Structures are given as structure tokens and as C-alpha cells.
Amino acid sequence: MTTATTPPGMIDVTIDGRALRVPAGTSVFDAARMNGIAIPTLCHLQNQTPVGVCRLCVVDTGARVLSASCVRPVEPGMKVSTDSEKVLNARKTLLELLMSDHPSPCARQEQSGDCELETLAKAAGILESGFQKRTVARGHDDSSLAIAVDHDACILCDRCIRGCDEVKNNFVLGRMGKGYSAGIAFDLNSSMGDSTCISCGECMVSCPTGALTNKGVVGTAIAVGPGAEGFEAEDLLKIPVFKGVSGTFLELNRGAVVKRRFRQGEIVCREGEFGSTAFYILEGKAKVSISTPIAHVRTQGGAKGLFKRLTSTLVAREDDKREEETRDRTIPIDAPVDLAYGNPVAELGPGDLFGEMTCMNFYPRSATVIAESDVIAYEMLRNVLDIMLKNKTFRAQLDETYRRRALENHLRGVPMFADLSPEFIDYLKGSVELQRFAPGQVIVQQGEAADSFYLVRIGFVKVSENYPGGELVLAYLSRGDYFGEIGLLGGGVRTATCTALDHVELVRISGDDFREMVGRFPGVRTGLEAIAAERRAANQQRMQMVDSVPIGQFLSQGLMEAQSLLILDLQNCTRCDACVNACADAHDGITRLVRDGLRFDRYLVATSCRQCRDPLCMVGCPVGAIRRRNSLEVIIEDWCIGCGLCARNCPYGNINLHPFEVMAEDPEHAGRKKAVIQQKATSCDLCTHLKEPSCVYACPHDAAHRVDPKTFFAEMLGQGSVK
Structure with a gap:
């Protein structure tokens, strides 16, 4: 009790037999802590509001029930016991209950041996809980680049919530x-990676268990050496572009960003190489270009052998014109600028970020970057880049650079937008919205109201339709492509679902601006309506095909994707390999088919390009060189840089890399060139210079046929001929 000698504002209490004097309003927990008496807790941190949810800090105050000391204020004359048998038994029971739901050892215990729950349980002599274990797992969330979430290790102490709300x-x-079924959630139950979380690390630092831990990728460091220097967290925080980034996060990611110095003429990165970092230029200028010759791979006839021998050569566009190549194009690259087709060279300077898609999605480098002057740049791994892109100041700087330098080119890259006036382009620069989507995130849903038109700025978007029994992929869109016009020009309803395949950034034009645009510029409306009509017709044709075949078998063999199949009738085939040899003879000894593959009934679907309707080979091309013709055939453009990603993506092994000798920059002698072997991707060209494919013509037993899959399945159903 307070006596006459107790100063105003102070209270006298007794804790574990010790007479103490503490300020009024002090909690029992803090009163004990200030006097060296330890009370265990799992939910309380000194920089957070106490909530008393773990109940592990219970003490006996002489009341009917035990009290949570972190939320129980001291009272005059209060006598408190923190280690009575009743208190210790209660804590042990609570620890056993928590351990029954806890994976032991958890990730934190494995990494550093300091899981607070497991440490307290061990001190209490609890090696295994006597209560029944949880039978239904709550799951993991690995969507964040920096933090791993293990819901099974969560004890619902709310420390992460208070750290996120009160501290940050x-x-x-x-x-x-x-x-x-209770648990923690991000935003409205989004995954951590898809939420508005900026990965500051406060929740991870606050967590007492392995529910929130630093991911292994975060520990990866960029090698330092000549021309590169690392940073301490406090040094990074002094750099303007890192302003607002969590110091805790930077400390955990020490080594994930370095400053590099490149001398004039030095190569920063080379096209086609795989990498995992992005570069942000601080000082100096750099040249970004494509050194691979811009040329088609064309086969020309000779006069040797039983069949005409074809020689593969590189041919410039003007000597091998294609019907759809009637306008100037730009080549999309992983930088804030695109490259002009006629002169694929541009300049990068201070404030430019390049290599973003390589860093975030591990795509090959899309271009070669060479220092035009001495250059200082930050090189960073994707965990740091992801945080930077969520930093509002840095994001605003990148968006302003894009609007100023590249947005007009992207808008005018849409053929129908060529008629837009400079004034309207300037208006759109300020009115469009730049949006980001995480891998797997739905951008628009089939059947919902159409309110926007989208232009792809970065990444790949999958366009698909739902049908009874599954999903039909209509197209993959990449930088410079667009979608949303069908719904806006038609009935106002989305006709397909568009989903982000990787980290995607889009330019969103609102429905009002879109309607004003097509109203003011009739040429834009006419062009978009024509494209929309073509897309609707193509989609309808695909759906008719789906309705006419045994869908289960069709899907199981992956044949629904094909527009053209090379099939071998195994009842007629004698395995003589005449088809393979003929293909090799026609293409400089390099066959473009393999007599092996999927089987359907008595037919073998040979390994040769199928001209897929869902062309996975198009996903990830760093320069957008593989695309569809207007006839829906998949073609490889002349600016292919030979990185080989399309060949790796093709699930059927139907794309080859063909070597050519070209002149390229000599990395050991700046300004000089030397002969090197450069690859270009090639696939079956259907021997278009001949009356029919060599493989089909060469078969002596009428076993090889190039067919439309619909015709093929009609034969299976007894409705017609394969031919």
C-alpha cells in the first residue's frame, strides 16, 4: 500500500517477496523487468502495445484467476508471485499447447537456434507435447522474394501485426x-508476394518463431572485386534512391547490391547471356544495342542428291520480305527504351534501370550494353530490386522516365495508333495509369465488365477462355502487345481472362479515354475493330475445334495445341528413317525432326514443329523475336539473338539452334571486332520452297503425313481421311 513517505506518482508493490517502488501506471511485467525479475513472454515487445494474447506472462496477484502481467497495471500494496507452483504449472500447460501446434524444429530454430517458443519449452523440460498434434496443416507462403511464411509455426502472438501497424x-x-482456423493474413487474405507488403522485414524481426523467416535467396551476395565495391546498410541508406527502404531489410541483404565502375568501352552485359541482376546507372552514359545480325534464316535450293539440297543462310529483310513486314517496327528490350529496327542502338544515362526482367524472371539479357563513357552503376539482386520497385519515390522516378522516353514509342508501336495527334499522345502520357501484377495474378476476368484498354510494358500475359472441361489458351502477349479492345468495342464484357505469367507491368488507358480516342480518330476505331474481328473469328474457330474432338484424349496428348502435325502411320512405317534422312539432306545435314514422340492409337506424332495454338516457345523471348504470323503460324524474326530460351521452352523439342559465323565486338579489345559463332533459332519451315515437305515426299510407304489435327481426329472417329 502507498504510505505517507511514498512520493506522488509512485506506487509500492511486492514482487516475489521484494518490496519495490515503481511509477503509477506501470505494468506488473515492466515493474518486474525494471528490477531484474524475468517473466517469460511470447507476445510482448517493448516497442509495441501489450495485448496479453499468449498468456505466458501470467502471474499470481492474489485474484481469483492468474493475470497477464504485460497488461495488468500495478496497484498500491499489490503482492505478486511470478514463480509459484500454480504459475509454473499454468505456463507449462500453455507451452505444451503451443508446442502441439508447432513444427519442431521450426525454420528459425534450424537457422539460428533461437526460436523463442522452443527455447522456453526446453527450459521448462518439455521435449514433446502431451497434447494431440494438429492434423490439418495451415500451409506455407513462398510468394515473397524476401520472406518465407510458415503458417504452421505461427502462434498468433500478433507481434508481426503490431510491428507492421505501429512501428512501420x-x-x-x-x-x-x-x-x-485462425491465422495471419496480408491485406484481404492475399499471398504475401501479391500484397501491398514492402518487405521491410519488421514482421520477420518481430516474430518469435519460424513463422516469418529470411529466405535463402536473401543471403546470396554479388561477387565483389576490381571495379566493384559492397555497402553496409547505413551507407546504402545515405544514397537517395534507397531512401525509405528498411534498414533492417538492407542489413539482412548485405552484399545483394554493389557499386560497379565500368571504363569507357567496357561491356556491362551481353545479349543472350543469362543473369540474375539489374543495373541502375548513377553516372555516365552507356550504349544499348543488338549485335546479332538482323536477318532471316532462309533455305535456298541447290542441285545435289536425290532431293534438292537446301542451304541455310542469313538474308536481310529487304531480300526476304514477309507480307506482315510492311511497317517500321521497334525491337522491345529490357530497358526504358526500345530499339529502332533500322538502327538497333540507343543510349542509357543516369537514372535508367535496365535488366529488370532478367533480374525478376531470370530471362536472358535482351541486348548488349557498353559503357560510352566511364559509368558508375548499382548492380542488385532481385530481392533488393523488388523492394526498390515497391518504394514510392523510386517507382515514381522510373515511371516518369518511362512516360518521358518510351511511352510514346509504345503507343505508336500499335499500328492503329499511328493516326493519334501529338497533342493527344501528350494527353495520354499524363492520364494513363501504370500498373504492376505479380505472377499468376488475374488482370481481367472473362465475363466481367470491360472498363480499360491495356498495353503490355513489361512481362508476359496469358490470354485464355473457359470452356466445358478446361481452359483454352488463345495467345501470349509481351511488350508492345495490347488487349481489352474487344470488350470495349463490343458488348462491354470481357470475352477472355488475362493472367500475368511473370512480373508484369501494364499501361492502362481508362474506358473514357479509350472511347474519346476512337471517337476523335476514326482510323484508330477502324483498325481496332478489324483486329477485334480477326481475334473473335480465330477464337471461335478454336472453340469449334474443341467441340468436335474427344477432348480427354486430345488434351492428354497435348495435340489440341497443334495447327500442323507430322504423323507417322506405324502400321505402314518400316522405321527406315527415310523421312529423317531427307530432312537432314534438305537442311545441311541437320535434321529438324526426330522419329519419336507422342502416340495416339496407331499413329506416332513425330518431333517436329506443330505451329502450336498455345506456343510456349514465345514466352520469355527477351527481344520478342518469336511470334505469330497473321496466318497464326509461329515464326522466328530476323532479330533473334540466339539465346536459346525458345528451344528450352518448347515442350516438344521442336526448335533448333543453327550456328553462323558473324563479326562481333571483341571483349578483349574495345572498338575491335572479330569472327565469332552466333546462333539463330530455327524450326521446321515445312519446306515451303518445295511442293511438299521433304520428309513426306521421301517416305516410300506412305506412312508420313502433314495433317491438320482436326482432320486427324476425324479419321480417328471414322469420319474421313487423314490426307
């Missing part, structure tokens, strides 16, 4: 569900 004022975390 981000308000991303909260509780979800009730009772046995």
Missing part, C-alpha cells in the same frame, strides 16, 4: 478466421 505504419497484416 504499413497496415498490411491482420488476423483471419476464427478458432482452429
Whole structure:
């Protein structure tokens, strides 16, 4: 009790037999802590509001029930016991209950041996909980680049929530569900990677268990050496572009960003190489270009052998014109600028970020970057880049650079937008919205109201339609492509679902601006309506095909994707390999087919380009060189840089890399060139210079046929001929 000698504002209490004097309003927990008396807790941190949810800090105050000391204020004359048998038994029971739901050892215990729950349990002599273990796992969330979430290790202490809300004022975390199904959630139950979380690391630092841990990728460091220097976290925070980034995060990611110095003429990165970093130029200028010759691979006839021998050569566009190549094009690259087809060279300077898609999605480098002057640049791994892209100041700087330098080119890259006036382009520069989507995130849903037109700025978008029994992929869109016009020009409803395949950035034009644009510029409306009509017709044709075949077998063999199949009738085939040899004879000894593959009934679907309707080979091309013709055939453009990603992506092994000798920059002697072997991707060209494919013509037993899959399945159903 307070006596006459107790100063105003102070209270006398007794804790574990010790007489103490503490300020009024002090919690029992803090009163004990200030006087060296330890009370265990799992939910309380000194920089957070106490909530008393773990109940591990219970003490005996002489009341009917034990009290949570972190939320129980001291009272005059209060006598507190922190280690009575009753208190210790209660804590042990609570620890056993928590351990029954806890994976032991958890990730934190494995990494550093300091899981607070497991440490307390061990101190209490609890090696294994006597209560029944959880039978239904709550799952993991690995969507964040920096932080791994193990919901099974979460004890619902709310320390992460309070750290996010009270310490960082981000308000991303909260509780979800009730009772046995309760857990933490990000935003409105999004995955961590898809939420508005900026990966500051405060939740991870606050977490007492392995529920929130630093991912292994975060520990990866960029090698330092001549021309490269690392940073300490406090040094990075002094750099303007890192302003606002969590110091905790930078400390955990020490070594994931370095400063590099490149001398004039030095190569920063080379096209076609795989990498995992992005570059941000601080000082100096760099030249970005494509050194691979811009030329088609064309086969020309000779006069040797039983069949005409074809020689593969590189041919410039003006000597091998294609019907759709009637306008100037730009080559999309992983930088804030695109390259002009006629002169694929551009300049990068201070404030430019390049290599973003290589860093975020591990795509090959899309271009070669050479220092035009001495250059200082930050090189960073994707965990740091991801944080930078979520930093509002840095994001605003990149967006302003894009609007100023590249947006007009992207808009005018859409053929129908060529008629837009400079004034309207300037208006769009300020009115469009730049949006980001995480891998797997749905951008627009089939059947919902259409309110926007989208232009792809970065990444790949999958366009698909739902049909009874599954999903039909209509197209893959990459930088410079667009979608949304069908819904806006038609009935106002989305006719397909568009989903981000990787980290995607889009330019969104609102429905009002779109309608004003097509109203003011009739040529834009006419062009978009024509394209929309073509897309609707092509989609309808695909759906008719789906309806006319045994869908289960069709899907199981992957044949629904094909427009043209090379099939071998195994009842007639004698395995003589005449088809393979003929293909090799026709293409300089390099066959473009393999007599092996999927089987359907008595037919073998040989390994040769199928001209797929869902061309996975198009996904990830760093320069957009593989695309569809107007006839829906998949073609490889003349600016292919030979990185080989399309060949790796093709699930049927139907794309080859063909070597050519070309002149390229000599990395050991700046300004000089030397002869090197450069690859170009090639696939079956259907021997278009001959009356029919060599493989079909060469078969002596009428076993090889190039067919349309619909015709092929009609034969299976007894409705017609394969031929």
C-alpha cells in the first residue's frame, strides 16, 4: 500500500517477496523487468502495445484467476508471485499447447537456434507435447522474394501485426478466421508476394518463431572485386534512391547490391547471356544495342542428291520480305527504351534501370550494353530490386522516365495508333495509369465488365477462355502487345481472362479515354475493330475445334495445341528413317525432326514443329523475336539473338539452334571486332520452297503425313481421311 513517505506518482508493490517502488501506471511485467525479475513472454515487445494474447506472462496477484502481467497495471500494496507452483504449472500447460501446434524444429530454430517458443519449452523440460498434434496443416507462403511464411509455426502472438501497424505504419497484416482456423493474413487474405507488403522485414524481426523467416535467396551476395565495391546498410541508406527502404531489410541483404565502375568501352552485359541482376546507372552514359545480325534464316535450293539440297543462310529483310513486314517496327528490350529496327542502338544515362526482367524472371539479357563513357552503376539482386520497385519515390522516378522516353514509342508501336495527334499522345502520357501484377495474378476476368484498354510494358500475359472441361489458351502477349479492345468495342464484357505469367507491368488507358480516342480518330476505331474481328473469328474457330474432338484424349496428348502435325502411320512405317534422312539432306545435314514422340492409337506424332495454338516457345523471348504470323503460324524474326530460351521452352523439342559465323565486338579489345559463332533459332519451315515437305515426299510407304489435327481426329472417329 502507498504510505505517507511514498512520493506522488509512485506506487509500492511486492514482487516475489521484494518490496519495490515503481511509477503509477506501470505494468506488473515492466515493474518486474525494471528490477531484474524475468517473466517469460511470447507476445510482448517493448516497442509495441501489450495485448496479453499468449498468456505466458501470467502471474499470481492474489485474484481469483492468474493475470497477464504485460497488461495488468500495478496497484498500491499489490503482492505478486511470478514463480509459484500454480504459475509454473499454468505456463507449462500453455507451452505444451503451443508446442502441439508447432513444427519442431521450426525454420528459425534450424537457422539460428533461437526460436523463442522452443527455447522456453526446453527450459521448462518439455521435449514433446502431451497434447494431440494438429492434423490439418495451415500451409506455407513462398510468394515473397524476401520472406518465407510458415503458417504452421505461427502462434498468433500478433507481434508481426503490431510491428507492421505501429512501428512501420504499413497496415498490411491482420488476423483471419476464427478458432482452429485462425491465422495471419496480408491485406484481404492475399499471398504475401501479391500484397501491398514492402518487405521491410519488421514482421520477420518481430516474430518469435519460424513463422516469418529470411529466405535463402536473401543471403546470396554479388561477387565483389576490381571495379566493384559492397555497402553496409547505413551507407546504402545515405544514397537517395534507397531512401525509405528498411534498414533492417538492407542489413539482412548485405552484399545483394554493389557499386560497379565500368571504363569507357567496357561491356556491362551481353545479349543472350543469362543473369540474375539489374543495373541502375548513377553516372555516365552507356550504349544499348543488338549485335546479332538482323536477318532471316532462309533455305535456298541447290542441285545435289536425290532431293534438292537446301542451304541455310542469313538474308536481310529487304531480300526476304514477309507480307506482315510492311511497317517500321521497334525491337522491345529490357530497358526504358526500345530499339529502332533500322538502327538497333540507343543510349542509357543516369537514372535508367535496365535488366529488370532478367533480374525478376531470370530471362536472358535482351541486348548488349557498353559503357560510352566511364559509368558508375548499382548492380542488385532481385530481392533488393523488388523492394526498390515497391518504394514510392523510386517507382515514381522510373515511371516518369518511362512516360518521358518510351511511352510514346509504345503507343505508336500499335499500328492503329499511328493516326493519334501529338497533342493527344501528350494527353495520354499524363492520364494513363501504370500498373504492376505479380505472377499468376488475374488482370481481367472473362465475363466481367470491360472498363480499360491495356498495353503490355513489361512481362508476359496469358490470354485464355473457359470452356466445358478446361481452359483454352488463345495467345501470349509481351511488350508492345495490347488487349481489352474487344470488350470495349463490343458488348462491354470481357470475352477472355488475362493472367500475368511473370512480373508484369501494364499501361492502362481508362474506358473514357479509350472511347474519346476512337471517337476523335476514326482510323484508330477502324483498325481496332478489324483486329477485334480477326481475334473473335480465330477464337471461335478454336472453340469449334474443341467441340468436335474427344477432348480427354486430345488434351492428354497435348495435340489440341497443334495447327500442323507430322504423323507417322506405324502400321505402314518400316522405321527406315527415310523421312529423317531427307530432312537432314534438305537442311545441311541437320535434321529438324526426330522419329519419336507422342502416340495416339496407331499413329506416332513425330518431333517436329506443330505451329502450336498455345506456343510456349514465345514466352520469355527477351527481344520478342518469336511470334505469330497473321496466318497464326509461329515464326522466328530476323532479330533473334540466339539465346536459346525458345528451344528450352518448347515442350516438344521442336526448335533448333543453327550456328553462323558473324563479326562481333571483341571483349578483349574495345572498338575491335572479330569472327565469332552466333546462333539463330530455327524450326521446321515445312519446306515451303518445295511442293511438299521433304520428309513426306521421301517416305516410300506412305506412312508420313502433314495433317491438320482436326482432320486427324476425324479419321480417328471414322469420319474421313487423314490426307
